[in-house]
Amino acid sequence: MDVLDTFAVVVRHFASPFSLIGVAIFVFIGVHPTLIRSGILKSVSAKKSSPIFGFLQRYRAWIAFLLIMVGFGFAPWKTHLAANAKVDVDAIVDTLTRKHAAELEMAGKRIEEARGQLQAMIEAVSELARQSAGPGASAGVKDALRQLVKGDTRAAERIFEEALDRREAKGMTPLSEAAAARHLGALAFLRDLRKAREAYRKATRLDPKNEGGWLGLGNSAASLGLWAEAEDAFRQYLSLLRRTGSDGAILTGHREMGDVLLAQGKRAAALESYRSGIAVAEQLAAEDPRCEIWQSIRSEFYDRIGDVLVAQGEEIAALKHYRAGMAITVRLAMLSPGNPLWQRDVWLSYDRIGDVLLAQGKGTAALENYRAGLAIAERLTASDPGVAVWQRELSVSHNKIGDVLAASGELAAALESYRAGRAIREHLSASDLRNVVWQRDLSISHGRIGDVLLAQGNGAAALESYRSAMAIAARLAASDPGNTTLWYDLSISHNKIGDVLTARGELAAALENYRAGMDIAARIVKSDPGNADWQRNLAVSFWRLAGYPGSDVSWSDVARVFEDLNRRDILTPGELPYLTEARRRASGKPPQ
Numbered sequence: 001m002d003v004l005d006t007f008a009v010v011v012r013h014f015a016s017p018f019s020l021i022g023v024a025i026f027v028f029i030g031v032h033p034t035l036i037r038s039g040i041l042k043s044v045s046a047k048k049s050s051p052i053f054g055f056l057q058r059y060r061a062w063i064a065f066l067l068i069m070v071g072f073g074f075a076p077w078k079t080h081l082a083a084n085a086k087v088d089v090d091a092i093v094d095t096l097t098r099k100h101a102a103e104l105e106m107a108g109k110r111i112e113e114a115r116g117q118l119q120a121m122i123e124a125v126s127e128l129a130r131q132s133a134g135p136g137a138s139a140g141v142k143d144a145l146r147q148l149v150k151g152d153t154r155a156a157e158r159i160f161e162e163a164l165d166r167r168e169a170k171g172m173t174p175l176s177e178a179a180a181a182r183h184l185g186a187l188a189f190l191r192d193l194r195k196a197r198e199a200y201r202k203a204t205r206l207d208p209k210n211e212g213g214w215l216g217l218g219n220s221a222a223s224l225g226l227w228a229e230a231e232d233a234f235r236q237y238l239s240l241l242r243r244t245g246s247d248g249a250i251l252t253g254h255r256e257m258g259d260v261l262l263a264q265g266k267r268a269a270a271l272e273s274y275r276s277g278i279a280v281a282e283q284l285a286a287e288d289p290r291c292e293i294w295q296s297i298r299s300e301f302y303d304r305i306g307d308v309l310v311a312q313g314e315e316i317a318a319l320k321h322y323r324a325g326m327a328i329t330v331r332l333a334m335l336s337p338g339n340p341l342w343q344r345d346v347w348l349s350y351d352r353i354g355d356v357l358l359a360q361g362k363g364t365a366a367l368e369n370y371r372a373g374l375a376i377a378e379r380l381t382a383s384d385p386g387v388a389v390w391q392r393e394l395s396v397s398h399n400k401i402g403d404v405l406a407a408s409g410e411l412a413a414a415l416e417s418y419r420a421g422r423a424i425r426e427h428l429s430a431s432d433l434r435n436v437v438w439q440r441d442l443s444i445s446h447g448r449i450g451d452v453l454l455a456q457g458n459g460a461a462a463l464e465s466y467r468s469a470m471a472i473a474a475r476l477a478a479s480d481p482g483n484t485t486l487w488y489d490l491s492i493s494h495n496k497i498g499d500v501l502t503a504r505g506e507l508a509a510a511l512e513n514y515r516a517g518m519d520i521a522a523r524i525v526k527s528d529p530g531n532a533d534w535q536r537n538l539a540v541s542f543w544r545l546a547g548y549p550g551s552d553v554s555w556s557d558v559a560r561v562f563e564d565l566n567r568r569d570i571l572t573p574g575e576l577p578y579l580t581e582a583r584r585r586a587s588g589k590p591p592q
Contacts, residue, residue, distance in 0.1 A: 092125050092148045120186035120216055127183055128156060153187040157195075160184040164202075178207030185216045189223075194482055196220040204236075211240040211249065215256070222260050225484045227530045230260045247284055251277050251297055258304055262311065265532035265570040271308045277301050292332055299328040299345065303352060313573035315356050322352045340380055344390070347376040351400060358404060359574075367404045373397055391428060392441065395421040399448060406452055415452045421445055436476055436486075443472035443489060447496060454500060463500045469493050484524040484534070491520040491537060495544060511550050517541055532570045539565060543578070546585070555585035 125148060131141045140162075144155040163180045185199035197220040203213035218233035238253040254277030261270035278301035285294040302325030309318035326349035333342040350373030358366035374397045381390045402417035422445035428438040450465030470493035477486040494517030501510035518541035525534045539561045545553040559582040565571045566579055585591060 090122070092145070117186065117189060117216070117219055120182065120189075120212060123212075124156070124160070124183035124186040127179075128159065131159075153190055157184055157187050160187070174206040178203045178210060178213065181206065182210070182213055182216060185213075185220065189216070189220060193220050193223050197224060197226075204233075208236075209240065211237050214240065215249075215252070218256055218260070222256070222263070224482070225263075225524075225531060225534075226528055227260050227264045228528065231257070231264070234260060247280060248293075251280055254280070255300065255304065258308075262304075262308055263532065264530040265535075265568065267308050267311050267569070271305065274301055274304045274308065278305065292336065295328055295332055296342075296345070299325040299332075301325075302328070303349075306352065306356075310356060310359065311572060315360050319353065319356045322349065322356060325349060326353065340384070343376055343380055344393075347373045347380070347397075348393075349373075350376070351397065354400060354404075358407070363404050363408050367401065370397060370400045370404065374401065388428060388431075391424055392438070395424040395428075395441065395445070397421075398424070399445070402448065402452075406455070411452050411456050415449065415456075418445060418448045418452060422449060436480070436483075439472055439476055440486070440489065443469045443476070443493075446472070447493065450496065450500075454503075459500055459503055463497065463504075466493060466496045466500060470497060484527055484531075487520050487524050488534060488537060491517045491524070491541070493517075494520070495541065498544065507549050511545075511548060514541065514544050514548065514551075518545060535565055535570055536575070539578075543582070555582060558582045559586040 125145075128141055128145055128148070131138075132145055140155070141159055144159050147153075147155040160180045160183045164177060164184070181199045181203035185196045185203060188196040188199060197217065200213055200217035200220055203210070204217055207213060214233045214237040218230045218237060221227075221233060222230035234253060234257040238250070238257060241250050241253055254273050258270045258273035258277065261267075261273060278298065281294060281298045281301055285291070285298050288294060302321045306318040306321035306325070309315070309321060326346065329342055329345035329349055333339070333346050336342055350369045354366040354369035354373070357363075357369060374394075377390070377394045377397050381387070381394050384390070398417045398421035402414045402421065405411075405414035405417060422442065425438060425442040425445050429435065429442045432438060446465045446469035450462045450469065453459075453465060454462035470490065473486065473490040473493050477483070477490045480486055494513045498510040498513035498517065501507075501513065518538070521534065521538040521541045525531065525538050528534070539558070542553055542558045542561050545551040546555045546558045547553075559579075562571065562579040562582050566576070571579060581592060
């Protein structure tokens, strides 16, 4: 180290105000006699001076020395305090969930239901906080925490990726590698589901007895529409919990398993899983009636049982369960009127009940429920316009009202509702062009508006709206080739454009779109044969192409597809007439 380097090290300590004051006193001590001799200052004796001035004059050298020493110690002490500052883990996780609420919703995780993923995030952030407080904490860890405070997980993900690379190179224990992989998966879940899935797959290979790895794998696989893989992961999760799991974790397992089974059309098994969950929730709520969490979970299970019953065509029983769940949320909202989550649950209960009433053909009653929910939605969003997930759900409420109005032939009013929903979605999507959920929502709104315009006989405007929807869907699918949900949307857009072109007599262009839609539908079904929605979409593609000029799809092909869906219990009661009609046409009878 040369003279300049030494000076650079020493001079940093004089940045403290204590050191600067001490130096100033030393300088003053040196020039003080000269100032007196020159007559600039008058000499003051100890007897004539005040006690404080006398003390300072007598011990000025020692005071200056002590101030300089305090200044030298100030910088290391400040660094120590910064390094050991308490990290508010809960605040960071709250920021992450709020910023990424839309991604959680896209992944099928309402914030208040995503308890397992939230706990995994808490563990990941806590590990970074622990590292930042330790000796020799890296600048990268501290920067990652600063970025997490802003809602950005990328730097934190890199920390755990680097940790995995180091541990693999050094041959560290599988358990420590598995922990790093789980932390990586928890953070990546918010923005990159495939990365999260790979991290969790690694974690379960390294530590198959850790239930957190299986829960994360199940959640990420389910969010990608990989239902069979998700089902297997949740089975492993529940198997581990039966020995050592907490009540809350067991409830999560039954809920997630039921969701995955229902998505595959396994309604009886889903109902069994939900009923197992509600039995536990009822017992816990009875033991502690004042616990709002147990009451809320009871409501969740009532709603999910209602979902299965709707899928089975048992609307009356479904309505009973939805109303039972709503009674709980209304009571919670009355007990805690300042809790917006309970208000939101009441709003969503109105929507569910409206859905059943609409399916029963009770459009007026459904509209009343949707409008009651919309009133709560508008009140909540007005109270806090910055909550993007509420804004998004407000757009959904507008769409539901539009659906009822469209079904009742009130097309102008329906168009107004759909456009109100689209305006919200345009604002959200413009605020974050990288947010896939909001971009996808806007595509869906364009599609709904196109449906009404087509029903009004405005084919040109409908085609324009459908093409706007398809442009977004195509861009999203191309940017994320592994996301089958986005490809499913693109398949739907092709079919709708094909319908308009058929009505305009542009049969060759229509056939091209129908085939494109069918190719996509077949591809995504092959990736996960257990997905009931994708199976239905493929069946619809067969239906459109049967007997179409230039198509080689026959009504026998359509009948075979629908027979297979019925045999696997995928068709709902409302879809059975399509099977009957396909059989008629396959036998050569004219359409009814």
